[in-house]
Amino acid sequence: MTDSRAVVLWGEVAAHAASQGRRASVADVCAVACRSARLDGSWLAAARNGEPDFLMCVTDLVGEQLAELQLTLGDGPAHDVLASAAPVLAADLDDEEFSRRWPAFTPAARRLGAGAVFVFPLIVGAIRAGVLGLYRTSAAPLQDGQLGDLLILAETATVMLLDSGRDHAENGNGNGVGLDGQAPDLALHRIEIDQATGMLTVQLGVPVAAAFARLRAYAYAQDRRLADVAADIVARRLRLHRDPGQDGGS
């Protein structure tokens, strides 16, 4: 049931990209996220050195201002979500909890016209890829189905960012396009994928984000399910090489 929802949402992302005449990117994820959860705008920032400070896309001016505000002020939900690895679901910014948590951000966001702000970490365990933020002008909670959709879309954006490579994100060339624009394999919630990612940091001598990207790239190149490749690595039936060319096609 979960998988089929991911497929539906990916279809919407791909259709949005096609309507813009481009390959699917995180900008399309932002647009679909707004539409699917009936929100007024969104932004997506990639993280460098643990701070969500590289703005990759915005859907509107208020979304852009909300993102910029947090960079300028140094407080706000985007900082919290990377630190806690949990989403912030601020359904009513007038709730005193939020003016206490973000004394600078909250009144400024209200002045920009935001009534509710929802920010999702783009995180896989220790890998911090960025944040996806959304707002609406009125105060209202997300419905359960909307929350589930946003979590799926946040995962989609996460793998797009990681598949496209951090180097691109850091020098501004990448826009979070996944492997050949294909639907990302979102079967992320298998512990052997996480274990294999950790093992690959040692096998390949690379940072964890790169290890995750290599695991996915290998599965894609071999046309195998990510979880199956990961299980082979965990069972020590498969090792990857520092030079991707040596991984072979057998």
Add this chain to the structure above:
Amino acid sequence: MDTDLLSDTFVDLADTMVADFDVIDFLHVLTDRSVRLLAASAAGVLLADPRGELRVAAASSEQVGLLELFQLQNDQGPCLDCFRTGQPVTADLAARAQQWPRFAQAATQSGFRTVQALPMRLRDQVIGALNLFRAEQSPFDPAELRIGQALADVATIGLLHQQNVRRRETLAERLQAALNSRVAIEQAKGKLAERLGIDMDQAFSMLRAHARSSSQRLTDVARAFVDSATADFPPPPRR
């Protein structure tokens, strides 16, 4: 029922819930004590994320085969039934081969004959399940089930630790944080297992022992180790 063991268990659990405790570590203690208290062979806590997917949060042993038994229940098995109905599920695995073909076969191959799932509830919502296995063909008796349910309730309380549950969003936020912690711990297990040529269960024990001895949260130890540029363990302090 051993009442000394029972009171020790709840004292231990309360002791673990100090300020800023690590929820995954806490749930691990809870599964470990559940095994001893309820004469079980293995125990696990599964949490339902807001998409309705059941994910492993903690287990009494980190052996790959046991974790797979929990993972399988995202598709079929007593925890999925328990999550959907909100009711405890007691099962003799031999009698459920038709109902849960993949799960029953895998559990039997792992040496289990009896399985029990107990719901973790918050108000009217089921947020996960405590899962118990026995090698013997012997169902949990009513007294054991009451204790088991109390442990499942404590697991729910632990998950919501220190949080003001006034906002309905708090639960979803806590769940995602716990699940993300678990992912970081799995990555750290993989890195350590590869570095030292040990199995995942041993790697988990080392991570946990280091967290204890250095008074750090297990999740923080895991993240710092995975983030570290070297594979040395414990990781050198950051400059």
